[in-house]
Amino acid sequence: MITVDHLTKSYGGFRAVDDVSFECKPGTVTGFLGPNGAGKTTTMRVMVGLTVATSGRVTIGRHPYSDIPNPGRHVGVLLDASAQHAGRTGREILTIGAETMGLPRSRVDEMLALVSLSETEAKRRLRNYSLGMKQRLGIAHALLGDPSVLILDEPANGLDPAGIRWMRDLLKGYADRGGTVLLSSHLLNEVELIADEMILIGRGRIVAQGTKKSLLAGAAGAASTYVAGTDLDALTRHLAEAGLEPQPMGEGLQVQGEPVSVGTVAARNALVLTELREVHGGLEDLFFQLTEDTQRDELAPDGHAVTPTTTTGGPA
Numbered sequence: 138m139i140t141v142d143h144l145t146k147s148y149g150g151f152r153a154v155d156d157v158s159f160e161c162k163p164g165t166v167t168g169f170l171g172p173n174g175a176g177k178t179t180t181m182r183v184m185v186g187l188t189v190a191t192s193g194r195v196t197i198g199r200h201p202y203s204d205i206p207n208p209g210r211h212v213g214v215l216l217d218a219s220a221q222h223a224g225r226t227g228r229e230i231l232t233i234g235a236e237t238m239g240l241p242r243s244r245v246d247e248m249l250a251l252v253s254l255s256e257t258e259a260k261r262r263l264r265n266y267s268l269g270m271k272q273r274l275g276i277a278h279a280l281l282g283d284p285s286v287l288i289l290d291e292p293a294n295g296l297d298p299a300g301i302r303w304m305r306d307l308l309k310g311y312a313d314r315g316g317t318v319l320l321s322s323h324l325l326n327e328v329e330l331i332a333d334e335m336i337l338i339g340r341g342r343i344v345a346q347g348t349k350k351s352l353l354a355g356a357a358g359a360a361s362t363y364v365a366g367t368d369l370d371a372l373t374r375h376l377a378e379a380g381l382e383p384q385p386m387g388e389g390l391q392v393q394g395e396p397v398s399v400g401t402v403a404a405r406n407a408l409v410l411t412e413l414r415e416v417h418g419g420l421e422d423l424f425f426q427l428t429e430d431t432q433r434d435e436l437a438p439d440g441h442a443v444t445p446t447t448t449t450g451g452p453a
């Protein structure tokens with residue numbers, strides 16, 4: 138169980154994470170979603186003791202990460218797949234991790250097999266790894282100590298579609314065996330497929346959280362209708378008169394209203410329809426809806442991005 142309790146992290150006067158609270162439960166994959174700069178990495182860095190919180194706290198299994206002896210045996214962490222010595226081979230990186238945690242060498246071979254890195258690839262130096270290979274190695278490193286909690290920052294970054302499917306199955310299997318997974322992403326459709334629970338963050342604050350179903354159910358106005366017919370001009374006119382705001386979409390129209398309202402307008406005016414279906418905004422639409430006023434980068438009148446005032450000196 139990961140518990141984030143009223144966590145705030147400020148850099149100077151700028152709040153990168155602003156009073157954030159949530160829990161990640163055993164047996165579930167929690168997706169931590171937000172646009173660039175929303176505060177995901179900062180939250181995860183505080184979780185694993187790399188950044189000191191300004192206020193609030195994070196515990197993993199009721200203990201702060203820094204109090205956990207031999208933490209790699211309890212918490213698997215992947216924050217930056219490139220943050221390893223570029224001159225070491227994949228096998229060397231895993232071997233050092235195994236030695237540090239007091240694990241047998243055989244664990245290295247097991248992990249290489251699990252993430253499908255071949256013997257030849259394992260002998261290559263990290264600087265010659267592709268991004269996807271680095272991610273696989275990072276996941277192997279996170280799983281090395283057979284932890285019960287996984288904290289992964291953008292683990293799908295750089296994976297090809299087959300790699301994403303592989304990771305999805307891996308993490309789902311891990312959660313099904315009782316593991317706790319927190320993974321961040323700004324690519325919502327990836328997380329949508331993996332996560333049981335979602336936490337949406339924008340500008341350092343949580344804007345929504347819950348299961349995918351409950352989030353979509355709570356999204357006002359997410360559903361609209363797609364309609365096409367033999368006389369699109371007449372259809373557009375009658376739908377507009379009925380206040381249904383038709384907009385061209387593909388071969389037909391997208392309408393703000395239920396299919397039954399659209400069908401009724403068509404029937405009253407003897408219009409032939411060739412298609413009529415509800416259009417659901419996915420999680421992505423919901424995400425944009427919820428974060429549209431929390432986008433971190435605003436444009437100055439001259440078109441240059443205005444970035445918040447931050448301080449970078451001193452310990453993070």
Ligand SMILES: Nc1ncnc2c1ncn2[C@@H]1O[C@H](COP(=O)(O)OP(=O)(O)OP(=O)(O)O)[C@@H](O)[C@H]1O
Nearest residue numbers: 148153172173174175176177178179447448449453
């Ligand atoms: N050491 C630091 N000093 C000053 N500002 C920082 C520092 N670390 C992070 N920030 C700022 O905090 C905000 C949150 O950054 P963070 O890396 O947590 O975002 P993120 O949600 O992980 O974004 P991304 O999806 O781009 O990785 C950003 O505006 C960032 O510039």
